[in-house]
Amino acid sequence: MxxxxxxxxxxxxxxxxxxxxxxxxxxxxxxxxxxxxxxxxxxxxxxxxxxxxxxxxxxxxxxxxxxxxxxxxxxxxxxxxxxxxxxGFTLLEIMVAMVVLTMIISTAFGALRLAERSWEAGLKHAGETERLRTVSAVLQRSFSQILALSWSENTKTHIAFSGDQKQLRFIAPAPQHHGATGLFEYTLVVAPHAGSNRLMLYYRLHDPDHIGFAADGSDRQQVLLVDELKTASFAYYGSPVTGDPAQWHAQWNTDAEAFPRLVHMRIVSPPEQGQWPDLFLALHTELSK
Known part of the structure; x- marks a missing residue:
């Protein structure tokens, strides 16, 4: 009106x-x-x-x-x-704008953190894959060069190979990175360390005048292959006695009549590190007494 x-x-x-x-x-x-x-x-x-x-x-x-x-x-x-x-703006409008801005910033930081974690996981996976490849290459080379040597003691013949579930010993040429010539004695062992286990490779120059493997001492050199393992074990496939069918064994002694055909190495890592695949290392020796 x-x-x-x-x-x-x-x-x-x-x-x-x-x-x-x-x-x-x-x-x-x-x-x-x-x-x-x-x-x-x-x-x-x-x-x-x-x-x-x-x-x-x-x-x-x-x-x-x-x-x-x-x-x-x-x-x-x-x-x-x-x-x-x-x-101008009311207090309610300012509060709503601040809430929206906070949500946007939180989402942006979340996306950045997710990208960072993905990048770290990718690097870690790449590092583990490279380490697996390196360790596998070192062991494959060493086992492929195992020499079918033996020695006699008290009218008994012993092969230059022995092993159980936690360690094994053999004789092969010098390590590739060593630069020396001659034969070396190798010991691959699962060694306890700081609440976990390590896969260690020890080696020393072989003395041809010595009968059997040399005693463990400070003169041997060592290489850390895998650190922070939950456990690791070895198994051996072949026939210790000539004529027997080949099968898997938990132990292989120097008094066997032949070298094993395969060595199975099983490594169990902590859950946060991922699992290693089983390694099957072939020996190119066909020695029988």
Whole structure:
């Protein structure tokens, strides 16, 4: 509901309105209540170059001035919008924006951390694969070069190979990285260390004048093949006695009549390191007494 106030004069024309004041009709032909909206919002229409003459009331010939106002609810709403625009963001809006920003940052850091873990896992897997390849290559080379040597003691012949579930011994040429010539005695052993186990390879120069393997001593050199093992074991496939069917054995002694055909090495690592595949190492010896 609008309110309209009419001011009339008796036969006298009202003076022209000053620039920026409201009349019954806007200088641009807009209704007067549009100017009321501008006034309620604290804005004023631009200055006009010419003024329109007041309209004449055709019923009684008097010149009248029509002033229109907005309804009270419309004026209150316009004023509220003006104050809201001037006040900026509310506390609730700021809190919502902070929550959204926090979620975005958390998601970004989570993605970065996931990428970092994937990269670390890839490097670890690559390192374990390279270590497995290296150890397997060293053992395959060493076992393929085992020499079918033997010696006699008290009318008994002994082969230059012995082993059980935790260690084995054999004679082969010098290690590839050593640079020396001659034959070396090797001992591959599962050794306890700091609550876990290690796969160690010991070697020393072989003395051809000595009968049997040399006693363990400080003169031998060592190579760490695998560290932090849960356990490891060896098994031997072949026929210790000539004519017997070949089968797997937990132990192979120097008094056997032949070398084993295969050596099975089983390595068990902690769960966080991943499992090693079983290694089957072939011996290229066919010695029988």
């Amino acid at each position: 609008g309110w309209t106030l009419s001011l009339a004069t008796s036969g006298r024309a009202l003076p022209a309105m000053a620039a920026g004041q409201t009349t019954g009709r806007h200088p641009d032909g807009l209704p007067g209540h549009r100017q009321g909206i501008l006034a309620a919002c604290g804005r004023h229409p631009p200055d006009q170059t010419e003024q329109r003459a007041p309209e004449t009331d055709k019923t009684n010939g008097n010149t009248g001035l029509m002033i229109s106002y907005l309804t009270l609810p419309e004026a209150a709403s316009a004023a509220h919008k003006t104050r809201h625009n001037e006040a």
